[in-house]
Amino acid sequence: MTDPAPRNDRPRDVDGPHHVVDDRPPNGSRGRARQPDRGEPAPLAVLGLGAMGTALARTWLAAGHPTTVWNRTRARAEPLVAEGATLADTAAEAVAATPLIVVCLLDDASVGAALADAELAGRDLVNLTTGSPAQARARAAWAHERGARYLDGGIMAVPPMVGSSPTRGYVFYSGSRALFDDRGRTLAVPLDPRYVGADPGLAALHDVALLSAMTGMFAGISHAFALIRAAGVPARPFAPLLVEWLRAMATSASATAEHLDSGDYTTGVMSNLAMQVAGNATLLRTAAELGVDAELLTPYMAAMQRRLADGHADEGVTGVIDQLLS
Numbered sequence: 556m557t558d559p560a561p562r563n564d565r566p567r568d569v570d571g572p573h574h575v576v577d578d579r580p581p582n583g584s585r586g587r588a589r590q591p592d593r594g595e596p597a598p599l600a601v602l603g604l605g606a607m608g609t610a611l612a613r614t615w616l617a618a619g620h621p622t623t624v625w626n627r628t629r630a631r632a633e634p635l636v637a638e639g640a641t642l643a644d645t646a647a648e649a650v651a652a653t654p655l656i657v658v659c660l661l662d663d664a665s666v667g668a669a670l671a672d673a674e675l676a677g678r679d680l681v682n683l684t685t686g687s688p689a690q691a692r693a694r695a696a697w698a699h700e701r702g703a704r705y706l707d708g709g710i711m712a713v714p715p716m717v718g719s720s721p722t723r724g725y726v727f728y729s730g731s732r733a734l735f736d737d738r739g740r741t742l743a744v745p746l747d748p749r750y751v752g753a754d755p756g757l758a759a760l761h762d763v764a765l766l767s768a769m770t771g772m773f774a775g776i777s778h779a780f781a782l783i784r785a786a787g788v789p790a791r792p793f794a795p796l797l798v799e800w801l802r803a804m805a806t807s808a809s810a811t812a813e814h815l816d817s818g819d820y821t822t823g824v825m826s827n828l829a830m831q832v833a834g835n836a837t838l839l840r841t842a843a844e845l846g847v848d849a850e851l852l853t854p855y856m857a858a859m860q861r862r863l864a865d866g867h868a869d870e871g872v873t874g875v876i877d878q879l880l881s
C-alpha cells in the first residue's frame with residue numbers, strides 16, 4: 556500500500572477576511588467528543604463517487620484510511636469496494652459509520668437530498684461540492700443546526716491532479732477552523748489544503764473567482780484560435796506562443812491588486828486605457844476582416860470604453876473593475 560503522505564505537516568492558511576465566525580460548538584453538543592486526527596490514518600466516509608469523489612476516495616484508501624463510500628448509483632462504488640472500501644447502502648448509513656464525512660456531489664441541491672435523513676449530530680461535515688458563497692453559508696447553518704461542524708471546500712484540481720500527481724492541486728477551505736485543525740492531516744492526503752477564513756462562503760468565493768478568471772481566459776483563447784483558424788494558420792505551432800503570452804500577461808494581476816488596494820490606478824501604468832481602447836479597434840477590424848465574430852471580446856471592450864468616457868484615460872484597465880461594481 557502506498558502512502559502519499561501530505562506534503563506539509565500543517566495545512567496552509569491563506570489569510571482572508573473573516574465575515575462570519577462559524578466555530579462555535581454545535582447545538583447542544585449532542586455528538587460524542589471528536590478526536591483530532593493523530594497516529595493511524597483516520598476513518599472517513601466519502602459521499603458521491605463521480606469522477607472527483609472516486610479520485611478522492613481512492614487516494615484516502617491507498618493511504619490506509621478506512622473509507623466508507625456511498626453513491627446514489629451503487630455500481631459506481633464497486634471498483635472502490637474491490638480496493639478495500641466499505642460500501643454503505645444509504646447516505647445516512649455512511650454518515651453513521653464515521654465521524655468525518657466528505658461530500659462531493661454534483662451541486663448543493665444533491666447535497667441536501669442525499670443528507671436529508673442523515674443524523675449529523677457530532678459529525679464533521681466537509682463539503683467539497685461546488686457551490687456559491689451564499690449556498691455554502693446556508694449549508695453551514697443547516698449543518699450547524701443539525702449539530703455538525705462544517706467546512707466548505709472549493710477544489711482547484713481536476714481528478715488526475717488528486718493524490719501524488721506531479722501536478723497535484725489544492726482545496727480552498729473555509730468554515731470551522733477547529734474542524735480544519737483537527738482533520739487537517741486527513742484532508743491533506745488527496746490535495747493540499749488552503750484555509751481562507753471562518754466565513755464558510757470564502758472557499759466558494761475564491762474558487763468561483765479563479766474559475767471566472769479562467770472562463771475569461773478561455774474566451775480569449777477561443778477568439779485567438781478562431782483568428783488563426785480563419786486565416787488558415789495551423790494551430791499547433793501557435794499554441795506555445797499563446798501559452799507564453801498569457802503567462803507573461805497574467806502577472807499583471809499583481810499590479811491590479813496594488814492599484815485596488817492603494818486606490819491609485821495610474822502608478823506604474825505602461826499601457827494606458829486611451830491607448831488600449833484605440834488598440835481595440837484594430838482587434839475588432841481584424842476579426843471583421845477574417846469573418847470572426849468578436850462577441851466574446853466586445854462586452855469587455857465596452858466596459859473599457861465606458862471607463863475611458865468617464866475621464867480615466869491615464870489609468871490601465873483596473874478601473875473596469877469599478878465599472879462592474881457600479
Ligand SMILES: NC(=O)c1ccc[n+]([C@@H]2O[C@H](COP(=O)([O-])OP(=O)(O)OC[C@H]3O[C@@H](n4cnc5c(N)ncnc54)[C@H](OP(=O)(O)O)[C@@H]3O)[C@@H](O)[C@H]2O)c1
Pocket residue numbers: 603604605606607608609626627628629631659660661662664665666668669683684685686710711712713714
Ligand atoms: N471533475 C472535476 O474536474 C471537478 C473539479 C473541481 C470540482 N469538482 C466538483 O466536484 C463535484 C463532483 O464533481 P464530479 O466531477 O465528481 O461530478 P460527476 O462525475 O458528474 O458526479 C456527480 C456525482 O453527484 C451525484 N449526484 C448527482 N445528483 C445527485 C442527487 N440528486 N442525489 C445524490 N447524488 C447525486 C452523482 O451520483 P450518480 O453516480 O448516482 O449519478 C455522482 O456521484 C462537483 O460539485 C464539481 O463541480 C469537479
